[in-house]
Amino acid sequence: MKPYLTLIFLCLFFSSKLFASTQKLWFTDQSPDRALVKKMQMRHGGYVHVVDGIDVKQLWLRQGESLAKSNYVTSAIGEYVQVDVQENINVPKIDSETKQQSIRFPMPDEGFYNSYFIERLVNNNTLVVMSAKAETLKHNCRNGHKYDRNLVKPQKWSGAPLDIVRLRLPEEDFHTRIRSGTQLKFLILHYGEAISGVTVKLETKQGWINSTESDEQGIASFQVIQDNFFDAKKAEKEGKKVERGHGGRVRIRDSYLVSAEHKTSEQGSLDGLAYNKTEYTISTTGRYYPQQLASKSSEQALYFASAGILIMGIGGYSYRKRRIKPFKEETFDEH
């Protein structure tokens, strides 16, 4: 076989593998390079670079079947779009410092920034539009917390072929954490229009999977369950490597990957290749934490407070008693 035929064969083989329906594409802010992490600073929205006093976010593309079975993408051809807090559309800078493909964009203002990567390819007469989305937060407590609550609202971009917009929880602010038991709602948009009947799948890093379809308003709901959160102590006893965050803290959190797939009978051609149907996919990630009260006890707290009251009461009483000097009559000889 001639070399160029071999190359074409390999390209076709890998592209079909790459765009098989089980493959998903998403952004992550976890750097593949540990040395790079040390140069970055931790903020409420994750690690950032600080350039001339402005937070600069770096996102990497990952691809795979699931969060657990995925790799960093080293090369991807597509369109990068970034939507800032004011809903301005920008083109982020593609970073060339790492071999894994990543983008960088500044986050000067408080609020949420959306990033998209959109790849279009015709495969087996089907136009596959595969998107990755990341919603990143810029918040610094130094800027206070009496902010405009409108900033908490999700950004929308009508140019997204398929979009997953996480609807906010009641009273959500920049410090709100998604916790197990929370009803997560995602709005599915197709070029800015809500669409129903789209298959939406949510899977956690631990492997819990649930899928549903978007309703008439284009909303898909999931209740996040408390699946197997990582037991660091047990893992350490078993001699397994435990990932620790800043200060050696074991992060008690899990990630979820939510993806949507929408098929249409749109026809046309792309780069001279005709297609008679179109398949839109998008994936985005988020984090969730155990239920706040799952590891807390008010009953035990009241025992401790009661013990404090009791000890103080008895201690104070005995201290006072001890200091009372017994009456001692003094007699003077007046004569």
Added chain:
Amino acid sequence: MSIKSRIDRVDLRHFRFWFQLAAFVFLVYGGRLAIDLGNSLPTFACGYNSDGTPGVCYLLPLQHQLAQPWSRLFSPAGIAVLSGFGLFVLWFVVLNKAWCGYVCPLGTIQDWITAIRKRMGIPYSNYSDDHFNKLKYIKYFLLLALIFIPLAIGGQFISHDWGVPFCKICPARMIIPAFNGDFSQWTIDFTNNTKMALTALGMFITGLFLAGSFIKKRFFCFFCPMSAFHFIFSKLSILKLKKDGSKCTVCGDCYRVCDMQIKPIADDVVSVDILKDDCILCLKCVAACPEQGALKVDVLGKTVFEATRGGFSKRMGIEKNDD
């Protein structure tokens, strides 16, 4: 009668009660009116009171900031720590330790508990001199701990679970949000051993606080690291408590009314700047002093309130209008 004479004859007890009440309402509920005074207040405007607080007690951001990685803390980014500290000092310079005596919501709660005790006719307790002199160092120990523990976190010597250690044991974290109906802090966190120990200690101290304030006036202020922190910078303040020893007869009235049991306020006839580390600048000593000009409060060198015979007589109900 001049304004100064009116001030000198003021019913300080009533004035203080209403001032404290207003400050309490402002610091516990003011945040609901979208008031934001920042994160550097030199008083227990507890940050755990989320929407309620119009500003945050400086000890919370201080511990947060000091827990940054050393590479960041000791870099230009560390300027944020200095700017927060600068704001704290600016706030503090205005009122000196009167932040404790007039503004601190936790101090006000202790005064309310004291009022309940008085109504019930239960006598209060005091420490012996020996115990007083030993226990007074606890607040400095707590101050050092709340500085060095976060620094040790930043240096990766101890786990982040030790984050904001003082807030974890401060009773304000439990008590102030409770006035907004939020009892979520009244819990023991079993996430890990460190958090469990700190939150359990916090609840235990809350119990001590509630019972202790009932027995001893301003029980917690004696151990408060914010009080120790204030004292370090008290010389910078524009508000001063001064004593003229030549006019003092060492009658001891000032000591008897002092909630903080500060003996030198009566005994020390040498010092002019009489503010001591435990002082909460409630000014009860000035109001109780019968000697003209023996104790006074200066703002930028100008006397704004001083002990007068007339003021003393009026407050004691001895004379009505004699100055």
